[in-house]
Amino acid sequence: MRRRAPVALSATSVLVALVFATPLAYLISRVAVGDVRMSSVVSDDRVQDALWRTIVLASLVAASAAVIGTALAWLVARSDVPYRRVFAVLVPLPLVFPSFVGALALRASVSPGGLLESVLGPFGVDRLPQIDGLFGSWLVLTLFTYPYVQLPVAARLRALGPSIEESARMLGRRPLAVFFQVVLPQARTAIAAGTLLVFLYAVSDFGAVDLLGYPALTRVIYANRVLRRDLAMALGLVLAIVALIVTIAERRVGRNAAVAQGLRTKHSLTVSLGRWRWPVFGLAVFFLLNAIVAPVASLVHWTRRGITSGSLEVGDADLWTPVLNTAGISMVTALVAVVVVLPLAFLATRYRSRVAGPALTMVVAGFALPGIVIALSMVFLSLNTPVLDAFYQTFPLLVLAYVVHFGAQSVRAASVAVGSVPGRLDDAARMLGAQRWRRLLRIDAPLMAPGLAAGGGLVLLSTMKELPATLLLAPTGFETLATRIWSATEENALAEAGLAALVLLVVSGLLTWVLVVRRAELLD
Amino acid sequence: MPAPRSRLTRAWKGVVASLCAVALVAPACSTDEDRLTIYSGRTSDLIKPLLDQFSEDTGTKIDVRYGDSADLALLIDEEGDRSEVDVFISQSPGAVGFLDEQGTLSELDQSLLDLVDDDFHAGDGEWIGLSGRVRVLVYNTDLVEESELPGSVLDLTDEEFVGRVAVAPNNGSFQDFVTAMRIELGDDAATEWLSGMVANDSPTYSNNTAIVEAVTRGEVPMGLVNHYYLERALDDDPDLPAANHFFDEGDMGSLLITTATAIMAGSDQTEDARSLVEFLLSEEAQRYFSEETFEYPLARDVPQAESVPALSTINTTTIDLDGLGGGLARTAELIQDSGLDR
Numbered sequence: 001m002r003r004r005a006p007v008a009l010s011a012t013s014v015l016v017a018l019v020f021a022t023p024l025a026y027l028i029s030r031v032a033v034g035d036v037r038m039s040s041v042v043s044d045d046r047v048q049d050a051l052w053r054t055i056v057l058a059s060l061v062a063a064s065a066a067v068i069g070t071a072l073a074w075l076v077a078r079s080d081v082p083y084r085r086v087f088a089v090l091v092p093l094p095l096v097f098p099s100f101v102g103a104l105a106l107r108a109s110v111s112p113g114g115l116l117e118s119v120l121g122p123f124g125v126d127r128l129p130q131i132d133g134l135f136g137s138w139l140v141l142t143l144f145t146y147p148y149v150q151l152p153v154a155a156r157l158r159a160l161g162p163s164i165e166e167s168a169r170m171l172g173r174r175p176l177a178v179f180f181q182v183v184l185p186q187a188r189t190a191i192a193a194g195t196l197l198v199f200l201y202a203v204s205d206f207g208a209v210d211l212l213g214y215p216a217l218t219r220v221i222y223a224n225r226v227l228r229r230d231l232a233m234a235l236g237l238v239l240a241i242v243a244l245i246v247t248i249a250e251r252r253v254g255r256n257a258a259v260a261q262g263l264r265t266k267h268s269l270t271v272s273l274g275r276w277r278w279p280v281f282g283l284a285v286f287f288l289l290n291a292i293v294a295p296v297a298s299l300v301h302w303t304r305r306g307i308t309s310g311s312l313e314v315g316d317a318d319l320w321t322p323v324l325n326t327a328g329i330s331m332v333t334a335l336v337a338v339v340v341v342l343p344l345a346f347l348a349t350r351y352r353s354r355v356a357g358p359a360l361t362m363v364v365a366g367f368a369l370p371g372i373v374i375a376l377s378m379v380f381l382s383l384n385t386p387v388l389d390a391f392y393q394t395f396p397l398l399v400l401a402y403v404v405h406f407g408a409q410s411v412r413a414a415s416v417a418v419g420s421v422p423g424r425l426d427d428a429a430r431m432l433g434a435q436r437w438r439r440l441l442r443i444d445a446p447l448m449a450p451g452l453a454a455g456g457g458l459v460l461l462s463t464m465k466e467l468p469a470t471l472l473l474a475p476t477g478f479e480t481l482a483t484r485i486w487s488a489t490e491e492n493a494l495a496e497a498g499l500a501a502l503v504l505l506v507v508s509g510l511l512t513w514v515l516v517v518r519r520a521e522l523l524d
Numbered sequence: 525m526p527a528p529r530s531r532l533t534r535a536w537k538g539v540v541a542s543l544c545a546v547a548l549v550a551p552a553c554s555t556d557e558d559r560l561t562i563y564s565g566r567t568s569d570l571i572k573p574l575l576d577q578f579s580e581d582t583g584t585k586i587d588v589r590y591g592d593s594a595d596l597a598l599l600i601d602e603e604g605d606r607s608e609v610d611v612f613i614s615q616s617p618g619a620v621g622f623l624d625e626q627g628t629l630s631e632l633d634q635s636l637l638d639l640v641d642d643d644f645h646a647g648d649g650e651w652i653g654l655s656g657r658v659r660v661l662v663y664n665t666d667l668v669e670e671s672e673l674p675g676s677v678l679d680l681t682d683e684e685f686v687g688r689v690a691v692a693p694n695n696g697s698f699q700d701f702v703t704a705m706r707i708e709l710g711d712d713a714a715t716e717w718l719s720g721m722v723a724n725d726s727p728t729y730s731n732n733t734a735i736v737e738a739v740t741r742g743e744v745p746m747g748l749v750n751h752y753y754l755e756r757a758l759d760d761d762p763d764l765p766a767a768n769h770f771f772d773e774g775d776m777g778s779l780l781i782t783t784a785t786a787i788m789a790g791s792d793q794t795e796d797a798r799s800l801v802e803f804l805l806s807e808e809a810q811r812y813f814s815e816e817t818f819e820y821p822l823a824r825d826v827p828q829a830e831s832v833p834a835l836s837t838i839n840t841t842t843i844d845l846d847g848l849g850g851g852l853a854r855t856a857e858l859i860q861d862s863g864l865d866r
Contacts, residue, residue, distance in 0.1 A: 046860070104733075104734065104737065108737060108741065111738075111741065111743055112741070112742065112743045113741035113742035113743050114741060114743075130743065210694070210730040211729075211730045211734055213727070213728050213729065213730070215865055219694065219865070220860075222694065223694045223856065223860070223865070224856065225594065225595075225598065226594045226597060226598060226618065226619065226622050227618070227622065227851075227852050227853040227856050228853055228856070228857075229598070302760070305760055305761040306760045306761075308761075309759070309760055309761055309762060311759045311760045312760070372595060372598075375595075376598060376599070376602055379599060379602045379603070380602060383602070383603060383604075383606055389606075393589075468595065471589075471590070471591035471592065471595065472589075472591060472595060472596075472599050476587040476588065476589055477587070477588070483590075487567040487568060487569060487590065488569070489733055490567050490592075490733070491567055491569055491570065491733075491753075491756055492732065492733040492736055492737075492753040492756040492757055493569065493756055493759075493760070494733075494737070494757070494760060495760045
């Protein structure tokens with residue numbers, strides 16, 4: 001039986017939701033004063049075609065990322081696959097590729113005339129299929145977004161004690177049956193949460209679909225953003241409505257999830273893969289070859305030829321400042337994002353509340369909007385709100401913009417994390433006389449930590465590659481690795497872009513290891 | 525268990541402390557009244573040395589925000605009356621033309637406008653060209669014989685180019701080129717050319733960088749781009765099998781596209797802003813564009829780099845928004861209607 005929510009918690013949640021509603025409010029106000037009618041926009045054939053293409057792409061990407069993300073999560077959290085810890089660090093990394101450079105690099109590797117062709121040439125392969133259109137966008141987006149599923153699911157599996165799976169094994173279930181009958185139902189909320197994020201990301205993506213020539217709705221928005229802005233904003237509103245519908249639908253699916261509570265033990269469960277150990281390893285390696293090695297190969301190739309020709313002086317590249325800026329601002333953002341959404345997660349998971357559902361929906365749905373819309377809406381919020389206007393183009397507002405854009409990633413992980421704390425532990429502590437804050441710190445926080453770290457990790461990786469808000473809202477002169485990569489790509493200085501992207505990959509790998517993977521293992 | 529948790533707390537404490545520090549300090553350092561604020565659509569690689577030089581020479585303190593020209597124009601429009609921007613520098617006439625239409629630019633005085641030919645500034649005198657890029661056909665030298673190259677961009681709709689010429693329909697420079705075609709040949713001819721390119725199954729790419737990258741790889745043999753992207757690629761790798769083909773003298777295809785600058789109507793630093801525009805058109809700055817960034821200088825009497833054809837052989841029509849019904853928005857509409865972007 002869930003209790004009625006404390007007023008302070010409800011009020012905080014409503015306030016958070018209002019801030020997250022800024023992009024929607026901005027779009028509505030723009031469309032209201034503009035001279036484009038929503039009815040004529042949605043009845044336009046070409047808009048409907050573009051919307052349909054967006055939904056097809058996002059659905060395909062969501063489905064494949066769900067399967068791959070879940071499989072890889074289980075692999076790093078439960079199996080005895082060789083080099084499991086190395087995989088744990090590498091597997092989330094593709095998330096950090098900004099899609100405009102990731103897609104360019106991947107394409108340069110595996111498309112016709114690319115690096116892969118020169119490797120396969122001696123084996124008689126002389127023309128690889130072109131990576132573009134729906135197929136190319138599906139491939140690239142799947143490879144770069146499955147961590148949205150993998151990180152939360154791995155966290156869920158770590159938080160879930162192995163006792164139930166062990167019992168199932170002792171009752172004679174085979175490992176595959178344990179996976180489908182025990183693990184999958186337990187991870188269902190995490191899988192659904194991650195899949196929703198993938199879907200919304202695919203809906204909002206512009207960089208990959210633009211580069212790969214797939215005319216999704218975001219391309220129409222970008223193409224019209226300056227000269228027919230009213231139309232672009234109306235199309236943004238269409239995306240927001242799609243996002244709201246999908247988010248509400250996902251909440252209905254996830255609502256009835258019964259969460260069993262396994263006993264946490266000191267040891268973590270390892271499932272022996274037996275003779276499948278090396279084949280599975282091979283499969284995982286093949287996957288990472290596509291998701292990491294292929295784009296990295298192009299980045300290295302570009303960098304190396306720049307160094308050879310002398311156009312790139314690594315010593316003069318001066319990447320230290322962007323590295324520190326990128327790492328600093330993304331860590332701060334990840335922390336703030338987790339803290340800000342925690343009240344909402346508690347409200348929605350622990351209490352009976354009427355505001356929790358709409359508030360959560362608001363936080364999540366904004367993720368489906370293209371970055372430029374989010375950035376412009378934060379400009380609008382800042383300039384039209386007393387007090388906030390003093391923070392225009394300063395760090396606090398930049399962090400706020402990041403949090404509004406990426407909060408969806410932490411709120412889903414946070415809800416799953418709060419939901420995975422056994423209610424009976426809290427009840428027991430209460431009966432022993434522990435106060436609320438003491439319970440929060442001693443009982444909830446340690447149990448939620450892996451889930452929160454996963455949510456924070458997603459925000460961290462996303463912030464590291466964020467571009468539109470950084471360019472428009474950062475304090476003057478604030479350079480990140482993403483702005484460096486963008487600037488070099490704009491000028492076709494691929495050697496510089498390659499070097500900065502490689503550094504971004506290394507920095508994100510280090511941070512993922514220290515803040516997400518290692519934390520989770522320490523807490524096992 | 526206690527040990528790891530305390531470590532966790534310590535790490536977070538550090539982060540919280542730095543966040544607080546940032547929150548306290550940041551607003552204080554952003555309110556310097558007499559700085560010249562510049563929004564630049566040219567990336568720092570292409571203009572920062574000049575801006576630093578100006579700042580050093582004149583003692584003017586400058587704040588520069590780099591970004592995409594179109595997005596910065598939107599930002600300026602969003603800022604409205606509160607905008608502190610003094611000077612806007614744009615990669616293309618489109619973004620600066622948008623601000624011109626919004627009435628956010630101020631008229632430049634005649635002595636500034638006289639620094640360039642009449643073709644290189646706006647008809648209403650609200651923006652002025654800084655440097656030029658020429659539209660070319662970039663081609664892969666392994667896949668295309670020189671004899672196959674067309675004299676006119678209009679030939680690209682011929683049968684022999686089916687599937688072989690890449691275009692970037694949503695790119696500003698491509699749209700500027702189509703706009704120029706509308707001015708010179710009329711909407712019908714432009715529409716016909718676009719449908720010809722569609723009928724030819726011309727592959728589409730997102731921008732100049734993507735086209736040049738694909739052409740050097742051999743994925744597509746040719747592509748319509750601005751001349752200067754290949755120069756940059758050859759800088760990284762001189763052995764790339766690619767070259768720029770300039771269309772015939774006076775052909776529509778070799779349009780000169782200007783990068784531009786403007787002073788904002790709401791600027792409270794008009795003196796400094798004016799000196800900056802003047803400096804950017806000085807011989808020193810114009811030589812930088814020609815020698816360092818492979819572009820065409822626009823100020824009168826400044827010599828151009830030797831690696832590119834003489835400006836006199838190039839069609840130098842500028843895009844005069846005033847003289848064109850529907851302006852760039854109509855161009856974007858024509859391109860979208862043609863179905864080229866698919």
